[in-house]
Amino acid sequence: MAIRAEHEIHSRRKGRNYGVGLLLLGFIGIVFGLTVVKVLGLTDIRQLERFDHVARPQLEPGALEAAEQRAAELEATSNAEASE
Amino acid sequence: MTDVTNQTQTQEAQMGDYFALMKPRVMQLVVFTALVGLVVAPVGVNPFVGFVAILCIAVGAGASGALNMWWDADIDAIMKRTVNRPIPSGAVQPGEALAIGLTLSAFAVVLLFLATNALAAGLLAFTIFFYAVVYSMWLKRSTPQNIVIGGAAGAFPPMIGWAVATGSVSIESILMFGLIFMWTPPHFWALALFVKSDYGDAGVPMLTETHGRKVTRNHILAYCVPLVLVAFALGFTSIGGPFYLLVAVVLNVWFLTGCVAIWKRTDEDSEADKHAVERRTFIVSIYYLFGHFSALMVEALLRSYGLTSWAGW
Numbered sequence: 001m002a003i004r005a006e007h008e009i010h011s012r013r014k015g016r017n018y019g020v021g022l023l024l025l026g027f028i029g030i031v032f033g034l035t036v037v038k039v040l041g042l043t044d045i046r047q048l049e050r051f052d053h054v055a056r057p058q059l060e061p062g063a064l065e066a067a068e069q070r071a072a073e074l075e076a077t078s079n080a081e082a083s084e
Numbered sequence: 085m086t087d088v089t090n091q092t093q094t095q096e097a098q099m100g101d102y103f104a105l106m107k108p109r110v111m112q113l114v115v116f117t118a119l120v121g122l123v124v125a126p127v128g129v130n131p132f133v134g135f136v137a138i139l140c141i142a143v144g145a146g147a148s149g150a151l152n153m154w155w156d157a158d159i160d161a162i163m164k165r166t167v168n169r170p171i172p173s174g175a176v177q178p179g180e181a182l183a184i185g186l187t188l189s190a191f192a193v194v195l196l197f198l199a200t201n202a203l204a205a206g207l208l209a210f211t212i213f214f215y216a217v218v219y220s221m222w223l224k225r226s227t228p229q230n231i232v233i234g235g236a237a238g239a240f241p242p243m244i245g246w247a248v249a250t251g252s253v254s255i256e257s258i259l260m261f262g263l264i265f266m267w268t269p270p271h272f273w274a275l276a277l278f279v280k281s282d283y284g285d286a287g288v289p290m291l292t293e294t295h296g297r298k299v300t301r302n303h304i305l306a307y308c309v310p311l312v313l314v315a316f317a318l319g320f321t322s323i324g325g326p327f328y329l330l331v332a333v334v335l336n337v338w339f340l341t342g343c344v345a346i347w348k349r350t351d352e353d354s355e356a357d358k359h360a361v362e363r364r365t366f367i368v369s370i371y372y373l374f375g376h377f378s379a380l381m382v383e384a385l386l387r388s389y390g391l392t393s394w395a396g397w
Contacts, residue, residue, distance in 0.1 A: 033132050
């Protein structure tokens, strides 16, 4: 069955509804446009992963080396304690 | 009584009524000055991001306008100038205006943050808070200096535009803020001297009514002098230049002459020529602000083509 206006509110609010529709379309356009601009602006696509708010040490320059160094230090400390 | 109530209930708010809530005329100034702040900044911005940023600043300004109309609905219904606004006319319900104001505020701040940076979004949030809470709810009805402090809200847009591009606040953006901040009082007080307002009936203290017209004339000159200093100081920053200074000399002599003339006049002089000097100075004040910000834009254009280097600037 075809959808048809059954109430006077449909004609009374026609302009308002079209206005809201256009605003929503504009919002979609803005979000889409921003996404395109932001993604194309990335020098390294892996940077995109940082936007999921999850800590990724492997993405931080030097973080992996720092973590390995820290682990080595901890291991050395525990070995020294064990030998005592 | 019943008829009036029924009429109010059946009146349907259209998009134009909601748009009017956002004070479109104020938004024009906001958009223009924010655009200048963005364009004159030394860091380039992607055009689409720049467009979204200006849109967010405009929507934020409009949202604070809606919150202002929600809060001031009682006095808007008393004053002739504001009685046809959407809430007092019955087109929009106060609750709707509050909801629109809060929603658009959040929308503008969050989107500006996502599109640009936290500083720009923070400044926009503070501007909305300043206009809606500090000015509308607190100062407007409690002090005749309401225009002075409330003017800060209108002065933030170029600073936000600058922050969008650079992610920082600098002497240039502070001086652009200062230019609008110092300009607002003489601009509005010149208007208050020749427009018969009913602010008094609404319980809003205006300087002309609380301290008299002579004090208002003194205040206009007192704010005009530091305004001139700020305007010239801007010319010696990285966004100024010979063209800006040339325009500034003309506009400041023009406006200062008007402010001195207002200061010298008595109310009898003013009544005799139907406030001709006050009217003229008010018009000049509009050209003044538009002219300075346009000159900054032209300077940025000249710089981009390397045309200011010949002057050794």
